[in-house]
Every structure is written in structure tokens, then in C-alpha cells.
Amino acid sequence: MKTLSCLSLSGGQGKTSISLLLGRLLAQQGQRVLMVDADPQANLTFYLGHDVQPDAPTLLEVLRRQVETAAGIYPLASENLYLLPADEGLHQAQEYLATSGMGALALRYSLEAVGELFDVCLIDSPPQRTQICLSVVGASDWVLIPAEASTKGVNSLLRSLDLLEEMRRIRAFTGQVLGVLPFRDKWFGRSQATDSREAIAAMRQVAGEIRVLPSILESERYKQAIRQGRLLAELGYGELELPLQQVIEILEQV
Ligand SMILES: Nc1ncnc2c1ncn2[C@@H]1O[C@H](COP(=O)(O)OP(=O)(O)OP(=O)(O)O)[C@@H](O)[C@H]1O
Ligand SMILES: [Mg+2]
Numbered sequence: 202m203k204t205l206s207c208l209s210l211s212g213g214q215g216k217t218s219i220s221l222l223l224g225r226l227l228a229q230q231g232q233r234v235l236m237v238d239a240d241p242q243a244n245l246t247f248y249l250g251h252d253v254q255p256d257a258p259t260l261l262e263v264l265r266r267q268v269e270t271a272a273g274i275y276p277l278a279s280e281n282l283y284l285l286p287a288d289e290g291l292h293q294a295q296e297y298l299a300t301s302g303m304g305a306l307a308l309r310y311s312l313e314a315v316g317e318l319f320d321v322c323l324i325d326s327p328p329q330r331t332q333i334c335l336s337v338v339g340a341s342d343w344v345l346i347p348a349e350a351s352t353k354g355v356n357s358l359l360r361s362l363d364l365l366e367e368m369r370r371i372r373a374f375t376g377q378v379l380g381v382l383p384f385r386d387k388w389f390g391r392s393q394a395t396d397s398r399e400a401i402a403a404m405r406q407v408a409g410e411i412r413v414l415p416s417i418l419e420s421e422r423y424k425q426a427i428r429q430g431r432l433l434a435e436l437g438y439g440e441l442e443l444p445l446q447q448v449i450e451i452l453e454q455v
Contacts, residue, residue, distance in 0.1 A: 202235070202316040203452060205379065206324040206341040208334070210364065211357035215347035215384035215417060217244045220325040221427055223445050228281035229432055230449070232320040235274065238287035239308070239337045240327040246286040248427055249277055253288045260287050263311050264294045264336070270314040279430075283319070291333065298332035305339035305373040312340055321452070330364060338368050343379040343455070345448060348404060350386040350397040350416065358407055379451055381408050382444060386416035415444045 205223075207216040220236065228234045238245040239260060246253065253259055263273040263285065274285050298304055312322060326337040338344065346361050348354035358381060368374035383401050387394035397419075405413050417423065422438045425431075433442045 202312070202319045202322050203342055203455070204312060204322040204324065204340055204376075205343040205345060205448075205452065206239075206326055206337050207347055208326050208338065208341075208344050208361050208365075209347050209354075209357045210328060210330055210334075210360040211349075211353055212328045214328070214349050214354060214357050215382070216240075216328070217248065217325050218423060218427055219345070219347050219382060219384070219417070219445070220245055220323050221248055222423070222433070222442075223448060224282060224323050225279065225430075225432055226442065226445055227321055227323075227449060228279055231281065233281050233283070233318070235283045235285065235312075235315065235319040235322040236277075237285045237308075237312070237322060237324040239291075239324050239333055241287060241289050241291040241333070242327070243287045243289060243291070245325040246284065246288065248430075249282075249284055249286075250430065251275060251277065251284050251286050253286050259291065260285050261291050261294050264307050265297050266311075270311045271318075274315065294336075295332045298336055304332065305335045305368065308336040308340035330360070334364075335368065335373070338365065338374050338376075341374070341376045343376055343452065344374075345379045345382055347382045347384045347417075350383045350400045350404075350419075352396075352400060354384065355400055355403045355407060358404055362407065362411075378411050379448065380412040380414045382414045382448070383416040385419040387419040414447055417441075417444055 258273040
């Protein structure tokens with residue numbers, strides 16, 4: 202199982218949207234995909250249409266090792282797609298992670314138990330630098346950094362790279378950065394908005410040797426696909442899938 206997380210240390214950078222679209226695309230291509238919702242906002246769980254039942258295990262119980270990992274994984278309506286869900290109670294994992302001594306390795310340890318069952322694991326992370334976030338980084342073979350094509354996005358990228366560097370120094374992150382994915386790149390017809398162009402140029406500088414992928418454009422069409430639980434191609438917008446296809450190609454090569 203290859204584990205890829207979407208990490209970006211600000212709200213609204215596209216982590217959940219990209220996790221969702223990538224997960225559906227991979228599943229449609231025949232890969233067995235485990236989606237992990239590691240954000241107490243639980244947006245991924247919501248968009249995947251999963252209702253967490255009272256007393257049903259979620260990522261919280263898995264991280265605390267109150268249940269086996271497999272007990273917290275639920276098949277979704279779409280073929281090949283599985284979810285380890287969250288609800289707002291996940292914030293309680295903070296204290297456990299901070300005091301258990303497992304910290305950054307807790308999620309990696311939990312996922313190892315199901316590594317043979319899936320081809321790809323996609324993890325959606327919270328926007329803050331919390332213990333849960335550190336645990337996501339610790340579990341990642343690959344990290345994708347979505348960043349809004351704006352000053353806020355550039356700052357989010359900087360903070361995310363700092364965190365990865367710090368964690369790499371203490372050997373808590375042993376994976377690699379797959380790339381930076383500019384999000385909500387705005388165009389007016391054939392002209393790119395100045396803000397978007399400048400932000401993406403700044404991202405290239407900040408990213409250095411790390412690749413900057415083709416952008417996710419500012420478009421209602423992505424939102425439509427997410428809302429309807431459909432693939433962009435199914436809605437007739439296959440060309441908008443290019444950045445996601447590129448992520449998948451890179452994942453396949455490694
Ligand atoms: N291509 C797009 N163009 C414009 N808006 C989009 C696009 N794709 C997604 N959105 C919207 O952008 C918003 C932020 O996206 P998303 O929730 O994926 O970010 P996030 O990084 O997960 O945020 P958070 O850190 O709060 O979890 C959402 O409201 C989503 O519907
Ligand atoms: Mg999110």
C-alpha cells in the first residue's frame with residue numbers, strides 16, 4: 202500500500218477536494234483505495250456520504266488502539282473505495298497522541314495492519330499543525346501539498362515545507378514530497394489572473410527542486426463533481442482531471 206497525504210497548513214487549500222477527487226479516480230481505475238479522514242472537521246467523511254453511527258468505531262478509536270484498524274474501515278457505495286472516517290470527536294486524539302509516546306508514529310502503526318488490503322491510502326489532514334497532523338506526516342510515504350493560487354496559499358506552502366523539514370530532521374518523516382498542486386488558479390478566458398500568476402511563480406521559487414504540478418483551475422465544475430460524488434470525466438469535463446491524472450502517474454512510477 203502506498204500512503205499519500207494531502208497536507209497544507211491553512212484552511213481552504215483544497216486538501217479535502219483533492220483527496221476526494223483522487224480517491225474516486227483511483228478507485229475507478231481499479232485500485233483498492235482506503236480514504237482516511239484525519240480532520241476533526243470530518244468534511245471528507247461528509248462528502249463521501251458516510252454517516253458515523255453512535256458507538257461505531259472511527260479513526261479516534263483506531264488511533265487509541267481501542268479497536269483493530271480493520272474494525273474502523275467501512276466500504277463505500279462506490280466499488281474499490283473504503284473509508285476510515287472521522288467525526289468531531291477526533292479532536293480527543295490530540296491528548297492521547299501527545300501523552301502516549303506514540304506521537305508521530307501512531308497512524309503509521311495503525312495503517313500497517315491493513316497495508317496488504319489496499320493499493321493506495323489517501324489521508325486528508327487538518328489545516329492546523331496539531332498532533333493529528335504530525336501523525337499524518339509520520340504515516341506518509343508521499344505528501345502532496347495543495348496550495349491556493351494566492352498569497353495565503355504561498356504562506357501555507359512555506360509552513361508545510363517547514364513542518365516536513367523539521368519532522369525529517371528528527372526522522373519522524375521518512376517519505377517524499379510528491380509535488381505542490383496549485384489550487385483555484387483563476388483565468389479570465391485566455392488570460393491568467395495576475396494574483397494567480399504571481400502566486401504560482403512564488404510557489405515555484407519556494408518549492409525549489411520539488412515539482413509544481415499543473416493547476417486545479419478555479420471552477421464550479423470541480424465543486425459539482427464533489428457534490429454529486431461523480432468523476433469530472435463523467436460530467437464531461439475530463440480535461441480538468443489532468444492534474445489528478447498526473448499525480449496518479451507519478452504514484453505509479455514510484
Ligand atoms: N476548482 C475549484 N474552484 C473553486 N472552488 C473550489 C474548487 N474545488 C473545490 N473548491 C471549493 O474550495 C473550498 C475549499 O476546499 P477544501 O475544503 O477542499 O479545502 P481544505 O484545504 O480541505 O480546507 P480545510 O483546511 O478547511 O479542511 C471548498 O468550499 C470547495 O468546495
Ligand atoms: Mg479539508
